[in-house]
Amino acid sequence: MKAISLFSGGLDSILAVKIIQEQNIEVEGVYVNLGFESNKEKINYLQNMAQKLGIKLHIIDKQKEYIEKILFNPVYGYGKNMNPCIDCHAFMIKSAKELMEKTGAKFIISGEVVGQRPMSQRLPALKSVNKLSNADGLILRPLSAKLLPPTIPEIKGWVDREKLLDISGRDRKRQLELAKKYGLEGYESPAGGCLLTDINFSKRLKDYSKNLELTPDEIDILKVGRHINYNGYKIIISRKAEENPFLKNYKGNKFIKMFTKGFPGPVGLIQTDADEDSKQKAADFMVSYTKLDKGDIIIGDKIYSGSKIDKKDIQKYIV
Ligand code: SF4
Structure with missing residues (x-):
């Protein structure tokens, strides 16, 4: 059994990988390069972190498609600035789904946490992301899974729902405890978002x-x-x-x-x-x-x- 993980390199995406790896599922990471990352060293960092986690990392360049299809015409509008976060998440998940189909993986994981970000991680926003990405049922969010309807991997028993978590909100206490438990070090501190924010x-x-x-x-x-x-x-x-x-x-x-x-x-x-x-x-x-x-x-x-x-x-x- 294999899953594709949206991999931003932030603590939440690292924990999502860990939680699924613990269930003896192979994970491959995908970083969708949209061009608006502020950190120039990002790719090096991601490669190092992927190596530490023992996952294969795919870096997909989607800058052109993102500009043409999403950036200036988002279905769900913008956040405070030029950040179309809901459409952007859906776009990344769509990209992960394409990779899932190519690599024979069966589902997608994401480190999103219910209620953590004002625009894109509220419950209705997560539903919109599912719908827009055309991957409804295939997106498992291990950190908040128990607060969300069961996904296909849980229903089919590929993943034990009981071992998934129920984290919500902006408080990062539980994530920091988990980081300690897994002995994680050198991860990026949570950033406010890409340059579009x-x-x-x-x-x-x-x-x-x-x-x-x-x-x-x-x-x-x-x-x-x-x-x-x-x-x-x-x-x-x-x-x-x-x-x-x-x-x-x-x-x-x-x-x-x-x-x-x-x-x-x-x-x-x-x-x-x-x-x-x-x-x-x-x-x-x-x-x-x-x-x-x-x-x-x-x-x-x-x-x-x-x-x-x-x-x-x-x-x-x-x-
Ligand atoms: S912060 Fe930037 S990269 Fe993240 S979802 Fe919003 S628009 Fe996309």
């Missing part, structure tokens, strides 16, 4: 998607830099050296790159179709974040002479 990231995403179509190429550049909207054109300028590679390595076709010519300064991007006035202004913005008052800025294959502007005057364009 972040107010500033959501503002940038909304501003970006007013005029431009999002593809996976642009996700990383939304995570860094100062974002400026000048005359309806988007300009992004790095704030520190560590952000430069994100902008330098941009591979899409919606932006062209901006560099200082012969003096230290930030790296920038400007919308490919920006007009001349906006490119000139972008050169001024670039110089404004250097130590010089004037300097040449390379934008695509042209050079613009930029002049420093007062930061207060730039502020009104910052997203």
Whole structure:
């Protein structure tokens, strides 16, 4: 008997694996990469944790499909920001179901806890997730199973329902006790959610998607830099050296790159179709974040002479 576990690497998903492994069921983990994770080291961390748990880990890249089908058109709407958590969970479960069918597993497990998150883990939300994912009856949530209707693996006796748990709410006391019992260490502390739950990231995403179509190429550049909207054109300028590679390595076709010519300064991007006035202004913005008052800025294959502007005057364009 084999189960596929949605594996975020958080304590709840680790405990869900442990509880099912204890019932002599083989578990394989799946991490669905949607692109909006804030932690850059995530994949390494997940691989290490999977190794510790003795599970095979599948990493599936679903960024494109997620953007096209879910992000801008969620059936159950958004949370506080641009986070479509109910649809997102259902999407991840659907992905896990595809893997379940491919690998010969018989059900899916998830570390969700009833009532833990305001939007996606209330009881009605879990029902919506089941319905939307088309995997109703196949999703076992070991941490809260006793508070939920029996699932197929419980009804068929593949899993002993009596050994499952009845945890609910935001208090993490029982999970921490279980972590101690299993000798778990080095797990991620519970995060508030992905970048879509972040107010500033959501503002940038909304501003970006007013005029431009999002593809996976642009996700990383939304995570860094100062974002400026000048005359309806988007300009992004790095704030520190560590952000430069994100902008330098941009591979899409919606932006062209901006560099200082012969003096230290930030790296920038400007919308490919920006007009001349906006490119000139972008050169001024670039110089404004250097130590010089004037300097040449390379934008695509042209050079613009930029002049420093007062930061207060730039502020009104910052997203
Ligand atoms: S926090 Fe982000 S990754 Fe998690 S369910 Fe919500 S939208 Fe999806």
